[in-house]
Amino acid sequence: MSGSLAVGFSFGLAYSSVAVYQNRRVEVIANEQGHRLTPTCVAFTDTELLVGDAAKSQVATNAENTIFDIKRMIGKKFSDAELQEDVKRWPFTVGGGKEDEPVVKVTFKEAEHEYNPVQLSGMVLTELKKTAEAYLGSTVTECVVAVPSYFTDVQRRNMVEAGKLASLKVLRVVNEAFAAAMAYDLERKDDAKKVLIFDVGGGTLDVSVLSVEDGRFEVLAMAGDLHLGGEDFDQRLVKFYAQEFQKKHKKDASKNARSMRRLKAACELAKRSLSMNNQATMEVDSLFEGIDYFAGITRARLEELCGDQFRIAVCAIDKALADAKLDKSAIDEVVLVGGSSRIPRLQKLVQDYFDGKEPLKSINLDEVIVYGAALQAAVLTGQREGTGEELLKDDMTLLTIGIETAGSLTTSVIHRHAPLPVKGSHIVTTSFDNQSTVVIHLLEGERAAVSDNRSLGKLELSELPAMPRGALRIDVQVQVDSQHLLTATATEPTSGRSAAFSLQLANSRFKKGELKNMVREADESFDADEVQRELVGMTNALMSLTSNILFVLEDEVFAARVSKEDRDLLLEQCSAVSSWLLNPELSKDDVEEKQRELEEAFREVLDRVYEADQDAFSSVAVSYGSETPTTGTPAKKGKTVKA
Template structure:
């Protein structure tokens, strides 16, 4: 495997700026190269003898394109539409970028839905559970992101009461913590530092991930890697208790969003009927114990497959949206999701003025009136942000738009009505109107980081088609080499 050409974790890049602190931190641990192109992070690889850069949307489109192929083979027909899930805590930029990835892969994206909401559909439709009134907490801890949602389910109506999470917490972080531990162990044993060797780091990370999985079932395991670095072999033992100690801060960090959704939904923890585990990382025993203890020893619900629940829920939603619901239960289903983070604009002094508070059911339309701050002001700028902090610098910038010209008048006389419209995908459109003169202008956010123009999307669609044939040839060559290596290995064993 070529570590510099093996791209993963792209979900942590999509819709983010290059200078985002979390992007900077991830770049330090990734073996592949991420470069800055106009404040957007791009992945740089060597492809067919050339240096090429790909946006996170293009790489996500490759994954979606592969899934499209898998579905077409399974169903025996063309797949042109899809419902795509995203972490509940994805902001507007990340949602729009994900939708763009779907378009690049040749899919008509019917809906973007939140992952824990999709999991709730999978859980709520099982065994006639949707008939009973119940409060269901979805705890979704995957490879790279973490979401908690609290839903009220009754009679096929799924109402999201609150959502919280961390778009930068998951199994990969537990692997990284283990990797750092073993890097120090190796250095202590050999006096050699593997930090700069991408291949050694990739091999060690793979071994760490395997150890993590083993420790979900057993209480100890051994890592063995021949010639890890500079001809030095590496062997080390790790117990489940030590693994839990190394990751104790990260594990404990998953409880705060649980507390947040209970607070936001104004539901006491004793009133939560079911706690549903979703995502591969929920198999870790310590995480299960922390969650159960928080709910006073309550039994956790493990009746749905944590790896498949989100895809199952998305498939049900796709069936409903395409008019192909397979049962009366799904045909009558109604999904009411929420805005995960407040949306608003920056006022004088960079103070955040929320227009759509977090927890608002989508789709929604909210208005707020603003005015001018200077006499004869004819241009008004509206920087749009998403977040919960008073200082806009601490929130996520979604872009900026300008309303001009407006009639000159005294400061404070102009009436500027700003309308925020959030669609069913959780994606935002903003309109501003100057009311005093009756002059109005419809403005939608532009220059949003991660948002692609229709021309850029079309070019990426063409590139994807162009690369497809060379990709297939490369894939066949790689498979042949793997088969040959496997054959040689079997012969050597004989």
């Protein structure tokens, strides 16, 4: 169990939040302004850096140095066509940095500065961390960050880097859809189910269809719109009321950016009010050229102005279900997420789509995601019961993927919890002269011994060219894509011989509780497995030594100078060591002693050869210093003999 509490973050386009699990409940933490949502906004002035509410409050007077929409920039290339469209509408300046990375150019403390999206994200996480620390009265060092399901591996890694800038260890970057489902404890129900997450945030619409089974989630399909959310609804209101202002006062306020920002703030407040009331009012002092603006708005007007956008949002459900190859009747639970999903008309459209099924909305819709992120943080640090695997299914590998190597040892190729998609490679070779067939055994699991892990399949290369032991190099490539499809290939380049297979790493490969037991057994056996790995490594080194000695004895120059007595002695000792290595009860001390004895015997023979003929010794030095491979592992270097 961690010594301190880990927190959960929701890193949103418009707002971010932080929560913690303690005293057996989740607490969403309010910032120093008393708000549980912090604007994802950073501003730079002549005197200070502002983050959150302080940054947003001065955007009208410092627009060129106030940065928002950070989430749209992270992990993107500056040349990205979609990003270029966003750049056109932002009041701040974005340019291209090294490796085509977007950088924001600002004036800070009367000097020009550039910041990339990771740095800006780190500033937001730092502010949320301070909020949590002030509430908890202790330092926060670990967290879970929730991001959209569509985030790429690069974007997720960027969030980890942002966490580091905030002096935080990011335990996991999880899908927002998974966090939302976890908030309602859907992974703790025994029965398998299909869940639809309908998430309408500040700037994006995300619809995800999940399968929940045996405590784990899997994304079956995603749909949505990266530019449809609360801000887009606000803009419809802004456009309408700017036109109304012009009709009434014969003045075009839309030409003034400051006026439009103030009108937008008023429209946003009115929209929020209409989720609870049938009508609201907007008041903006001195909106344009000293004219105060006052207007009323009804819920019906909002629905009329944004009706087509609402219908587009619901159509995304159709797309997600079609991609998941499911009928709407197969959906067991519908979960509403995001502040904009509390708009009554949107809620009714979703409920009508599912023939009256009541969506889950008992948790504050702005806080569902951070609620689930805090629960997962608690699981990962032992504060709450769980396997720690709940949110892994679509994000990363569940177990280490490796291959069988000498000594029936499993050697890792792709580590456990590697973000998807992921690739790994390994070089294997032959274990004896003229070996014509090599079998490469792929496994998954955390244990040292092959017998303690799960077999995934085998690759067999046959009719390989006749070569000395270790001369062949077989390149093994393993990759797992974002849909958990494993593909393994093995290629021997000199002959062109190759083999391949693919395997879907589906939930069904685990019986109930099996994954949890495998991880638990690996944790409990960690020390013993390390001892076994070390012993196998020492054994392989001793086997390589005997092979080196036999190889040297076959060298023509050396053979002509070594005495028959010394040759027979070394052959006898190598044979004895080979037989001795078959003993299943070997210890590290025994192997180390046997290695020392054989090395000393070989050294004495080499010394006598050196005294008799330095040229012959030089020939041995070259041979003995060459690569000496061990079956199933990269070739290892032997000792270089020095006079």
